[in-house]
Amino acid sequence: MAIPNIIAIDGPAGSGKSTLGLKLARLLGYLYFDSGVMYRAVTSAALKRALDINDEGQMTRLSETAQIDVRPPSVADGRDNDVLVDGEDLTPWLRTPEVDAKVSIVSAYPGVRKALSAQQRRIGLRGKVIMIGRDIGTVVLPEAELKIYLDASVEERARRRYQECLARGENIPFEQVLASMRARDRIDSTREVAPLKPAEDAIIINTDNLSVEQVFEKIKALVGFQSEKAAV
Ligand code: DC
Numbered sequence: 001m002a003i004p005n006i007i008a009i010d011g012p013a014g015s016g017k018s019t020l021g022l023k024l025a026r027l028l029g030y031l032y033f034d035s036g037v038m039y040r041a042v043t044s045a046a047l048k049r050a051l052d053i054n055d056e057g058q059m060t061r062l063s064e065t066a067q068i069d070v071r072p073p074s075v076a077d078g079r080d081n082d083v084l085v086d087g088e089d090l091t092p093w094l095r096t097p098e099v100d101a102k103v104s105i106v107s108a109y110p111g112v113r114k115a116l117s118a119q120q121r122r123i124g125l126r127g128k129v130i131m132i133g134r135d136i137g138t139v140v141l142p143e144a145e146l147k148i149y150l151d152a153s154v155e156e157r158a159r160r161r162y163q164e165c166l167a168r169g170e171n172i173p174f175e176q177v178l179a180s181m182r183a184r185d186r187i188d189s190t191r192e193v194a195p196l197k198p199a200e201d202a203i204i205i206n207t208d209n210l211s212v213e214q215v216f217e218k219i220k221a222l223v224g225f226q227s228e229k230a231a232v
Contacts, residue, residue, distance in 0.1 A: 121141060
């Protein structure tokens with residue numbers, strides 16, 4: 001019982017959840033599971049199949065019937081995982097501006113959330129897991145022993161996302177990244193079902209003026225702090 005078995009990391013886009021979640025999972029030898037890729041997978045499949053993103057019924061049916069597989073990476077192109085929908089590798093599509101622009105609409109539909117969060121919960125309950133998302137501590141895994149909520153200003157988060165786009169060779173104006181981030185924040189935090197917000201027992205870390213290493217030190221201390229408390 002030294003280390004929390006289920007660790008939830010929530011927060012807005014660009015707050016550092018995936019970088020820090022992955023580092024922590026490697027340190028602990030835990031499964032890293034990014035719940036956002038499931039919403040991105042459904043959105044990518046809908047766009048590829050020319051379905052109507054604004055049709056809640058179609059999106060719900062797709063979420064209920066699509067076979068989403070998250071597997072270890074088969075290609076060394078910087079991806080954390082392969083993400084397949086009905087056997088088709090959609091990984092290259094997941095982080096495109098088109099998906100960025102639509103994923104919050106799809107993930108606001110209650111039927112979509114019900115289907116995907118049930119799958120996430122089943123995976124999380126197996127334990128030894130770091131699950132990242134928006135509602136992991138509040139809805140998907142409220143029993144998580146450690147809940148971390150990472151935050152940062154929208155300008156700082158857009159700057160980080162902009163640097164990632166540049167590193168991938170995508171040339172998008174900063175203003176566009178910022179506007180897209182603002183739009184996503186608004187939809188994610190005002191939707192009726194499972195809006196983005198810290199769980200009451202989450203530990204909030206503002207990462208605005210901190211490096212990845214500095215945030216990681218804080219998180220490691222929290223994991224250690226928890227283990228000391230459990231040992232008393
Ligand atoms: O973390 P991300 O940017 O890859 O997430 C993509 C979208 O999916 C995000 O705009 C909100 C949604 N999402 C969600 O609603 N609940 C989660 N647990 C994870 C992601």
